[in-house]
Structure formats: structure tokens, C-alpha cells
Amino acid sequence: MNARDGGGGEGTLGRRRRFENSEFTVRIYPGALAEGTIYCPVSARKNTTAAEAIERVIERLRLDRTKCYVLAEVKEFGGEEWILNPSDCPVQRMLLWPRVALEQRALSGGDDYRFLLRQKNLDGSIHYGGSLQMWLRVTEERRCMVERGLLPQPEPRGDHADLCRLPELNERTLLDNLRSRFRQECIYTYVGTILIVINPFKFLPIYNPKHVKMYDNHTLGEMEPHIYAVADVAYHAMLQRRRNQCVVISGESGSGKTQSTNFLIHHLTALSQKGFASGVEQIILGAGPVLEVSK
Numbered sequence: 492m493n494a495r496d497g498g499g500g501e502g503t504l505g506r507r508r509r510f511e512n513s514e515f516t517v518r519i520y521p522g523a524l525a526e527g528t529i530y531c532p533v534s535a536r537k538n539t540t541a542a543e544a545i546e547r548v549i550e551r552l553r554l555d556r557t558k559c560y561v562l563a564e565v566k567e568f569g570g571e572e573w574i575l576n577p578s579d580c581p582v583q584r585m586l587l588w589p590r591v592a593l594e595q596r597a598l599s600g601g602d603d604y605r606f607l608l609r610q611k612n613l614d615g616s617i618h619y620g621g622s623l624q625m626w627l628r629v630t631e632e633r634r635c636m637v638e639r640g641l642l643p644q645p646e647p648r649g650d651h652a653d654l655c656r657l658p659e660l661n662e663r664t665l666l667d668n669l670r671s672r673f674r675q676e677c678i679y680t681y682v683g684t685i686l687i688v689i690n691p692f693k694f695l696p697i698y699n700p701k702h703v704k705m706y707d708n709h710t711l712g713e714m715e716p717h718i719y720a721v722a723d724v725a726y727h728a729m730l731q732r733r734r735n736q737c738v739v740i741s742g743e744s745g746s747g748k749t750q751s752t753n754f755l756i757h758h759l760t761a762l763s764q765k766g767f768a769s770g771v772e773q774i775i776l777g778a779g780p781v782l783e784v785s786k
């Protein structure tokens with residue numbers, strides 16, 4: 492869970508008001524209700540109700556509106572599910588979770604705690620549609636098949652990973668597409684061979700060795716947009732054409748140019764060393780601050 496402050500303020504009252512206005516990201520796992528989606532991040536405040544959060548998930552994942560949905564809170568992997576009333580506030584429930592569940596969601600440890608989206612039957616009973624473990628296993632297997640090129644890369648619902656593929660291109664559709672992807676934590680979007688990055692200002696678990704391997708030797712656009720894909724194309728073009736390659740990174744101050752450069756260098760050194768640590772990445776990164784002062 493991440494909180495973004497809604498404004499200034501001083502003292503206890505100010506801090507409390509700021510907290511009341513803080514926006515949190517609640518991850519809602521739709522399970523079998525939305526194929527290919529692990530979780531749907533929803534922005535919520537302390538007083539956002541379960542009904543409102545569900546409405547946002549329905550909208551984002553384009554779920555069947557004729558069905559009735561509820562949120563279930565799980566505190567133990569595979570354990571009992573507590574169904575929230577429509578007026579319950581998920582953020583308030585999350586604030587009772589241990590710190591590890593709130594702060595280290597990308598790591599292990601807090602992963603037992605989560606909200607699931609469940610379908611409610613007409614008679615009021617809950618349609619469970621298989622266990623979460625089973626569904627996560629199926630999703631993981633599908634993801635592996637996509638990685639190996641045996642299944643096509645699914646596009647986030649209603650979104651385009653390449654703005655060139657927007658059926659109608661104007662400022663509004665373009666910004667809507669970027670916003671919608673950003674809300675699903677897809678910070679990268681292509682415009683042909685150009686990569687747009689929106690600074691998430693938070694750690695995303697998309698820069699690990701698994702991703703380095705995943706983007707190794709693929710043509711641009713084949714996989715979900717990523718800075719590693721750009722680095723990969725430049726690296727292989729350099730090898731094939733035996734010519735220097737250039738990646739231009741531009742943006743306003745604080746937009747993430749340095750971070751993007753670091754990720755780029757990380758991928759290039761990982762590709763060139765193929766697992767052999769030579770310290771070259773640290774040497775190149777170490778030169779960064781020196782080069783930046785001469786900007």
C-alpha cells in the first residue's frame with residue numbers, strides 16, 4: 492500500500508487532516524473473474540467504501556455489470572475470507588494489517604494479506620470459482636507460456652501498449668490511454684519505437700533478473716513495453732550491425748532520466764556479462780554523478 496499526501500498542514504490536527512486526505516493504493520485480486528489480471532490497483536481514501544472500490548474495478552477491468560460483486564479480505568494465504576459490507580472501508584481494514592503487509596508488498600512476507608473480488612449469486616451466496624492458489628498457478632503458467640512466445644501477449648483491457656495503435660488519435664485518447672495504463676502500474680508505453688515513461692515515484696517489481704531474461708533477444712513491441720526492451724534492441728543491433736547505437740533520454744527535471752539511464756545500463760551490462768559479475772556496471776554508474784555535474 493502506498494500513500495500519497497493530499498496536502499500540507501501542521502501539528503496533530505494537520506497531520507490527521509492530511510492522513511484523512513491521503514490517497515492509498517488498494518490491490519484487488521479479481522481471480523478467475525478477470526483472466527490474465529493478477530491484481531487491479533485502485534486509488535482509495537480512508538473513507539472510500541468497498542462498493543466504490545468495486546465500482547472502480549468493474550470499470551477498469553470492464554467486468555459484467557449485470558453481476559453482483561463483493562470484496563473479501565484474506566489474512567492468511569488460502570485461509571478464511573471475510574466478506575466486506577458495501578459500506579465498509581477497505582483502507583481502514585488495511586490499516587489494521589501488520590506493517591510488512593503494507594510496506595513490503597513486492598517482497599515476500601506480507602503477501603498473505605489481500606482483497607479478493609468475489610461474485611455474489613442471486614440467492615446471496617458467494618461464488619468462489621476455485622481457490623486463489625489454483626488460479627494463481629494457472630495465471631503463472633499462462634504468463635510463462637506468453638514469455639516463451641506460445642501465447643500472444645495480452646493487452647491491458649481497453650488499453651494500447653503502443654499509442655500508434657489507438658483507433659482514434661487525439662490528445663484526449665492519448666492521455667486517457669496513458670492514465671489508464673499508469674493506474675494499472677504500466678508505466679511504459681510505446682509510440683512506435685519511442686518509449687514513454689511515466690515516473691511512478693515508487694518501487695515497482697519489474698527490474699529483477701527475471702525481467703532481464705524475459706526481455707533478452709526480442710523485437711520491440713513483442714512484449715509489454717519496458718526500458719529493458721529498448722536496451723535489448725540497441726544491444727543486439729550493435730552486435731548485428733557492428734555499429735555504435737544511441738539511446739536518447741529526455742524529459743523535464745525529476746521525470747526519471749537518471750533512473751531510466753541506470754536501468755538501461757543495468758540491462759546492457761547484464762546482457763554483455765550474461766551472469767558474470769565484473770563490476771563494470773558499478774564503474775559506469777559511478778561515472779554518472781561526474782557526468783551530471785557537467786550537464
Ligand SMILES: Nc1ncnc2c1ncn2[C@@H]1O[C@H](COP(=O)(O)OP(=O)(O)OP(=O)(O)O)[C@@H](O)[C@H]1O
Nearest residue numbers: 690691692693694743744745746747748749750751
Ligand atoms: N522507473 C522508476 N521507478 C521508480 N521510481 C522512479 C523511476 N524513475 C524515477 N523515479 C523516482 O523519481 C526520482 C527522480 O528521478 P531522476 O533523478 O531519475 O530524475 P531526472 O530526470 O534525472 O532529474 P534531473 O533532471 O533533475 O536530474 C528518483 O529519485 C526516483 O525516486
